[in-house]
Amino acid sequence: MRISDQIIDPAGAQSGDQLKAVVIDGNLNVVHQSSVQFDSELPDFRTQGGVHIHTDRLTVTSPVLMWVQALDLLLDKMKRAAFDFAGVRALSGSGQQHGSVFWRTGASETLKHLDPDHNLEQLLHDSFSVSDSPVWMDSSSSKQCLDLEAAAGGAERLAEITGSRGYERFTGNQIAKLRQTRPDEFMDTERISLVSSFAASLFLGGYAAIDYSDGSGMNLLDIRTRNWSQICLEATAPHLDQLLGAALPSTSVLGSISSYFVHRFGFSESCRVVSFTGDNPASLAGMRLQPGDIAVSLGTSDTVFLWVQNPRPALEGHVFCSPVDQEAFMALLCFKNGSLTREHISNECAGGSWEVFSAMLRETPLGNDGNIGFYFDTMEITPPAVGIHRFDSEDSEVSSFSPQVEVRALVEGQFLSRRLHAERLGYSILPGTRVLATGGASSNKEILQVLSDVFNAPVYTIDLSDSACLGSAYRALHGLLAESGVSFLDVVKNAPEPQRTTTPHPSAKQVYDGMLQRFARLEERVLQKPRP
Numbered sequence: 001m002r003i004s005d006q007i008i009d010p011a012g013a014q015s016g017d018q019l020k021a022v023v024i025d026g027n028l029n030v031v032h033q034s035s036v037q038f039d040s041e042l043p044d045f046r047t048q049g050g051v052h053i054h055t056d057r058l059t060v061t062s063p064v065l066m067w068v069q070a071l072d073l074l075l076d077k078m079k080r081a082a083f084d085f086a087g088v089r090a091l092s093g094s095g096q097q098h099g100s101v102f103w104r105t106g107a108s109e110t111l112k113h114l115d116p117d118h119n120l121e122q123l124l125h126d127s128f129s130v131s132d133s134p135v136w137m138d139s140s141s142s143k144q145c146l147d148l149e150a151a152a153g154g155a156e157r158l159a160e161i162t163g164s165r166g167y168e169r170f171t172g173n174q175i176a177k178l179r180q181t182r183p184d185e186f187m188d189t190e191r192i193s194l195v196s197s198f199a200a201s202l203f204l205g206g207y208a209a210i211d212y213s214d215g216s217g218m219n220l221l222d223i224r225t226r227n228w229s230q231i232c233l234e235a236t237a238p239h240l241d242q243l244l245g246a247a248l249p250s251t252s253v254l255g256s257i258s259s260y261f262v263h264r265f266g267f268s269e270s271c272r273v274v275s276f277t278g279d280n281p282a283s284l285a286g287m288r289l290q291p292g293d294i295a296v297s298l299g300t301s302d303t304v305f306l307w308v309q310n311p312r313p314a315l316e317g318h319v320f321c322s323p324v325d326q327e328a329f330m331a332l333l334c335f336k337n338g339s340l341t342r343e344h345i346s347n348e349c350a351g352g353s354w355e356v357f358s359a360m361l362r363e364t365p366l367g368n369d370g371n372i373g374f375y376f377d378t379m380e381i382t383p384p385a386v387g388i389h390r391f392d393s394e395d396s397e398v399s400s401f402s403p404q405v406e407v408r409a410l411v412e413g414q415f416l417s418r419r420l421h422a423e424r425l426g427y428s429i430l431p432g433t434r435v436l437a438t439g440g441a442s443s444n445k446e447i448l449q450v451l452s453d454v455f456n457a458p459v460y461t462i463d464l465s466d467s468a469c470l471g472s473a474y475r476a477l478h479g480l481l482a483e484s485g486v487s488f489l490d491v492v493k494n495a496p497e498p499q500r501t502t503t504p505h506p507s508a509k510q511v512y513d514g515m516l517q518r519f520a521r522l523e524e525r526v527l528q529k530p531r532p
């Protein structure tokens, strides 16, 4: 790759709260970054964390036109910064998993004939049959999950086919709910995209295929045959295969960039668009995860994931097709109450100051004198519980902690939960295990110290706190070369190595091995409590 070549990746495209672009050169060095924060830079949409939480506290959506406007804004920012779009040889991207975009009948013609004298928001303003896209934080499709599990032959059978039991946020259940509750909008839909393939469609000037990896988060794709499961399609909506289009390998080169971007921004006509994928699969690529590593992404949601060759789908957690190896898979656990909950406790206990929050972690002991907390601001995915629950060293429930104890109870509780549920699924932390951390909170050393202590393993980070961006730029490069048969890990073998940032305290194993057993018992007590 000529040094002047660059790979643009509007990755993190539609991750929870922002749209980001990362550009790398032919030596895999990051040469440009830009971003748009949805809440502060597109205030007219009045989102919080990029979403609207509806009054039922279960329905969570994002305005699709906010995502479109964010792309206009991002590319205008790069243009004003005199970014050389002509040097971009390929682009790829990622989007928050499970979210869905419903294209109105006729939108494909609009996409094909975009007028470069206008911005995308003006051109696509009437192209969506559903203006408020369901997103991953939604928990409102429980009935549809039960119906789909029944149609598949039970939760275990559905997990065996699609990699997961029925989950409310998974796209198939959201599609079924929309068809049942908003039939007119559903009937006016000619294509359904994931957030990732929606973003790819904008650059392609036509409907982009859903890739195998992000498609694995829909409860619709058979993860072994990599075809849509007929049982699941028929249980969800009639002719759904026509609305989704065929799924393609995540390494597919979808085509050349739309002439709209050539004329409006100066992209080269030869710029290739490589299949977009989900944010977590892109993070796996960005961290160049290897078998034996465990990744912890500390973002709007926290996720724990790793590379697996022989998947064992279960009733907890998920198995997705790997985004970088057609024979492999990735196992993932999702914890919805991630950075928004850390922000909530920081505002309540540390005056919103991360410096104060970090000092409180430094000043409180490992094990927090036996105090344990569970912090679920919204209905949690892993485990399915809600509310805040605090216990003292005698396992007695208490109504409050001091601010310092609360801060440590939150961070220890989050990481004890990540470890407990990972070990339940058979992930074992072995000597030599690397914990690779990414996401916004991975830039906080005190939070990473607690992560290292709870897992009793060293924590490594990469230069960029958002590995989904970097992973999509790497995948863009791999897409250019994949036809030559070169593996993804070979293409990126010279990328900057993750740096070790923290190692566990000598007493960590003794403190947290014991605390984990208490945590598991108390979590059972929380799950037995009646939901409010």
Ligand SMILES: O=C(CO)[C@@H](O)[C@H](O)CF
Residues within 6 Å of the ligand: 015, 016, 095, 096, 097, 098, 136, 169, 217, 278, 279, 280, 300, 301, 302, 303, 332, 334
């Ligand atoms: O639901 C999730 C994974 O299954 C979340 O991590 C979303 O991908 C966040 F955007």
